[in-house]
Amino acid sequence: MSKLLAWRGWLVFAVLAALPLLPWMSKYYMLLAFDALLFGAVAMSLDLLIGYTGLVSFGHAAFFGLGAYATAVLLERGVLSLWLCLGLAAVVVGLYALAVSYFATSRRGIYFALLTLIFAEVVYTVFRYTQTFGGSDGIQGLPPPEALPGVALDTPARLYYLVVAYLLLAYLACRVIVRSHFGRVLVAIRENEDRARFLGYNVQRYKMGVCLISAILTGLAGALYPGRAAYATPDLLHWSVSGEFLIMVMIGGLGTLVGPILGGAFFTILQEKVSSYVQWYNIVVGLVLVLIVLFVPRGLLGLRQALRGRAGREAA
């Protein structure tokens, strides 16, 4: 097994860590970078399911939103510890993911996608109409969480470093998983589920395992979100958000981990930048998606790999 992170990987994270030192990194750009990396991390977690296991989840917004609500509920009640927020998010999202994946993994293909979608819609409906959680307004005006007692994550730079640290840890976790025996079995399931079963693997247990990991990683990212936004609203749980997560993975390239991080960052920045110039940014974003599916179905990173592969063959 080779090193967890090649020197280029460490270099990228070193550059990310140095980013706030740049003079033109205003508060606005710091928060944009926060969003880009956070949604990059979410897309990477989703890639474990779609890219590696071949399971298309159309319900990841529920994991993200539940994580956000876990933090919001605690912050609203004056529990400011970031670690408690993350812990509660992991427990809540984990339990929900266990229930969903138990039912959803019993079905394949498009039925899996639809089951995850409908379960997520149930969660959306519950939060949208329950007054304890603020109904359609959600929970607003939250105080910043504290990393340590008295150390509030109230500046863009602190938030930014938090998300860089999260991305690094989540990425390392995903790398360990996809390179482990467990990860190889997931790929085997994607390639030929029946054969994996004939080899004696309990396919459903592997699928539930990867669902749980992907959901908790997404939920933890969700738990970081209210620290930046100061709110959690039911919009975070809507199925169109799940669709956006899928788009991020597709833009980046399935089954590459790094690709979806880039895809998530690219999509977030594209949406933010285009929306500050034109009102009809959804047309631009939708068209970019259509063009990518048509012309670069393997995503940004897939494109690069394809080019490199071609160059390699020509050289040989």
Place this chain on the structure above:
Amino acid sequence: MEYLSGVLLPQLLHGVVFGAALGLLALGLTVIFGLLGVMNFAHGELYMFGAYAGITVIGLTSSFWVALVAAPLLVAVVGALTEVATLRPLYRREPLYGLIMTFGLAMVFREGARQIWGGGMRRILPPIEGSIPLLGMIYPKYRLFLLAMSSALLLAIWLFFTRTRAGIIVRAAVQDAEMLDGLGVNVPRVFTLTFAGSAALAALAGLLLAPVFTVYPQMGVEVILLAFIVVILGGMGSLGGSVVAAFVIGIAQSLLTLWMNPQRVAIAIFGIMIVVLIVRPRGFFGREGVLE
């Protein structure tokens, strides 16, 4: 007895009316699914286009009846162009790509509608006003027209698929497109025309329901999940199943609102769906193992 004619019966009839319109919407979805293997996320936006195209045509001609003919034709053209430009290149790829592609198209269409017609709520006045006594209750005439019109269309579609050569070719394409191609039929043209037809049906449903509901850019998002549920419940690719399931869902939703608040109804419908997907994923009349 008063409860029956004052509450239960009108609500039941509301359910039947809505179910018939939902059937029109779901039929297009299920045919496209059977044909292309694509769950068309943009179907709700074609439904929305139908209502807005209707508003424009009514604005020009001040006639609902002209709109009822013109709007579906306009949306059919949009559908055909979309199919040729975006879905045709995806025929040989995994269904997942179609799902994601249509998600992007839906974004474009929704925002396009907001730019063209504005984001506010619009209404279409019912072309037939007044109510008539029916089985001891007073029922709006337009809803009865809606029921008659939808039922006639459903019947026409059934005749199309069973009695006409074109309908049989479409069914053959659902069965085995490659074989049909081998028999010398221009399969891509069948796909495009069917997509246009499915768009026209969605538009008809949108325009017919517009005087009952309101018209706004997000209206497709509200209805598409329900249409998906109908398609799955009926059995993916099964035409008769979709119609039966549309009536079941329409009536269930309508009757459940008597005893529950709307969000509980939504959750109950999702619950039905989850149980069906787990216990009998092929739905009422679907073939076993389709896309599983």
